Amino acid sequence: MKNKLVIFAVDDHPIFLKGLIEILQDELTEASIYGFNFPFEALEKAEKLKPNVAVLDLDMPKMNGIVLSKELKNIDPNIKIIMLTMHKEPDIIRSVISKGLDAFVFKDDAVNELSKAIKNVLMDNIYISNPQILNQTKEKSEILASLTKTECKILIFIAENKTSNEIANLLSVSIKTIQNHRNNISKKLQLKGSNSLLKFAISNKEWL
Amino acid sequence: MKNKLVIFAVDDHPIFLKGLIEILQDELTEASIYGFNFPFEALEKAEKLKPNVAVLDLDMPKMNGIVLSKELKNIDPNIKIIMLTMHKEPDIIRSVISKGLDAFVFKDDAVNELSKAIKNVLMDNIYISNPQILNQTKEKSEILASLTKTECKILIFIAENKTSNEIANLLSVSIKTIQNHRNNISKKLQLKGSNSLLKFAISNKEWL
């Protein structure tokens, strides 16, 4: 006779968490489901309750799903992590997926995909709902990864509303150096036209 | 003996909707709760089911909560609308609040505030959870509201990555006219510096 399955669900939105617990309970009637609105609550209870699976929201204030997953794996490396997200951008997913998760499920698909994900991670499989999304624009994220350290630093400054002049002063280099970097970044990202780099930086500032 | 209360809940996220229905059912055991993932489904059923209250998500693809609320009021002006949102920015809330809603509840507060909101709207009161948020930065939204029609139109074009030249061609006016409007908008919004208007437009594009 095997032990009762213990599942953690962590999401900062109370209503979403309520729905999440409902779904898990519906699908896994024999499991114990614990819901937490705050990541630190889940961490506090993890040692005592010894969860087998943790279903985490990626986007949470203060401690996001990635950080929380690392903390949980610290407590017990056998805890299986299922990451939930609303984001559908391949770039974001790719940047997150390489950090030791066991499953990745999109919130829109969660009703159908969560039980599959749980079954798979318990068999030590890695599960990704909607994997075809990842094949759509492989190039872009690879190009983003091709940016050098300095180029990344400058792109972050651009996203922070800094002009080339301001960045040059902050880094104590010539404005021509910054302009040159901007050009190289634009070429790598295949951006053209007026303020295209600024628009890109602002739109993607969360993921630099 | 009064009729049974009929409540609609509309949210594009299945899990959130599930949680929402749970809360409503918990709080109002005697009511009939109908949940819809898609606004058009709610519209289709509204004539037959004659809801007294509709709890709507503000941010939905294709048809947002404002549009849906107008359609529902078209079917029956007596339907009370409770708008749910995640946004906490006073600007956004102020721009939405003046469109004939009966209640405004923040998603984070929804567990506690929803039943209060329903009771109030049924008594023909207007209910706002967390009204103190609105008093924080009154000025900015008032300035935003001070924009004229043409200024708004141009701001939307700017947010759509259009240059002054492109906007001038689209509207068949001189580029100097567009530049002049840009200046007037910047002055009204108290924006200064390089590309400040573009940055503002991109950051606020959802609420123009």
Next chain:
DNA sequence: ATAGAAATAGGTATTGTTACTTAAATTTAT
């Protein structure tokens, strides 16, 4: 040690945005 990558910085030109001015035509409201 040396080749390759990265960071530095200069030139030159075009285009776009900001910031100010004035002013006429048109629309809107009282």
Next chain:
DNA sequence: ATAAATTTAAGTAACAATACCTATTTCTAT
């Protein structure tokens, strides 16, 4: 009808970003 607001558009100037180019120094890995 008249005043006020809005839209239109001109001039001028400075600053910023894009889009090319070349070239030197510095770091990095084999």
